[in-house]
Amino acid sequence: MTTPSDEVRFRSALDDVQAYKPGKPPVRTDGRPTYKLSSNENPYPPLPGVLEAATAAAASMNRYPDNGSVALLEALSARFGVPTEHIAVGTGSVAVLFHLLQAACEAGDEVVYAWRSFEAYPIATKLSGATPVEVPLTADARHDFKAMAAAITDRTRVVLVCTPNNPTGPAVRTNELLEFLDAVPRNVLVVVDEAYREFMRGEDLVDGVEVYRDRPNVAVLRTFSKAYGLAGFRVGFAIGHEPTVAAIRKCALPFGVSHVAQAAAVASLEAEKDLLERVETLVAERTRVVDALRGQGWDVPEAQGNFVWLSLGDDTLAFATAVDAEGVSVRPFPGDGVRVTIGEPEANDAFLAVTASWRR
Ligand code: PMP
Secondary structure, eight states, X not given: OOOOOOSOOOOGGGGGOOOOOOOOOOOOSSSOOOEEOSSOOOOSOOOHHHHHHHHHHHTTTTSOOOTTOHHHHHHHHHHHTOOGGGEEEESSHHHHHHHHHHHHOOTTOEEEEEESOOTHHHHHXXXXXXXXXXXXXXXXXXXXXXXHXXXXXXXXXXXXXXXXXXXXXXXXXXHHHHHHHHHSOTTSXXXXXXXXXXXXXXXXXXXXXXXXXXXXXXXXXEESSSTTOOGGGOOEEEEOOHHHHHHHHHHSOTTOSOHHHHHHHHHHHHTHHHHHHHHHHHHHHHHHHHHHHHHTTOOOOOOOSSEEEEEOGGGHHHHHHHHHHTTEEOEEETTTEEEEEOOOHHHHHHHHHHHHHOOO
């Protein structure tokens, strides 16, 4: 006779889920400088005005924050020229993504995205109950939109498009995305994840906020973590049409965005000019790093984020260990490649010293 198990049970969907693994900090015991290039963070400290706004907000930490994030929604609405009903905020854009997939999917549904891409996509998809449908990138590390369109079935609820693609770097062209959208059924939500948009340079690159305006099945994800340098405060947002935003808000955790984070985000929008100047410096560093790597003989795909991708295959872990030994932590994807964040010039130089002597 079988007896009921006395073990606590969890959803079987979790059996196949790996907890998110963040980039590691650098380790060094000889006292020389270390550089963390493993999490696509902004190397600059907060601007004084942003810090002041956050500190002032912290004085009321005995109170819950504004659950409606009204001041932040109004600031974002003015910044992007969209109604507040078209914006949902969360504790980082990753939280907004989780809420969105939870809102859109149930068991048996499918979520299509390019692979390799952001590590949170398979996790968020499986937690929503849906099945990931991963479409390999092209040889030059770009989205293969023909193959992605072909992967859509009547179970597809959401397509995720990451531009620039983390961790490989290329950005999606506007005509590529528009052509793809024409091929996608209107009841499939296309989420354009633009976490690194402010670092993009060039003509004809997608601006999701423009694309979404006359397309009810498009939503855009943006974040304060990268260009705005607020990774530690956890503020991200989606811009989409009212039904999408209302669905995200239903899934959101109560009081998810602290008032310190809301105040820092509003202050960052006010200080946007200064912050975007810093982005310009990082973009110039990115150009310097990519040119140097190519000069050393590395094959580097288009880099439109605050990071570069080195395809190293089976040498990935050995390379990560070699950079680690120089006090620089990078993000290895075993068997595939290494993603390296663009940091301050000294950090980039420390990294380039290793690539210069690496046998290829
Ligand atoms: N999307 C992409 C493509 C990312 O790389 C990241 C962060 N690594 C995020 C979303 C989430 O960023 P956050 O939660 O800090 O807003």
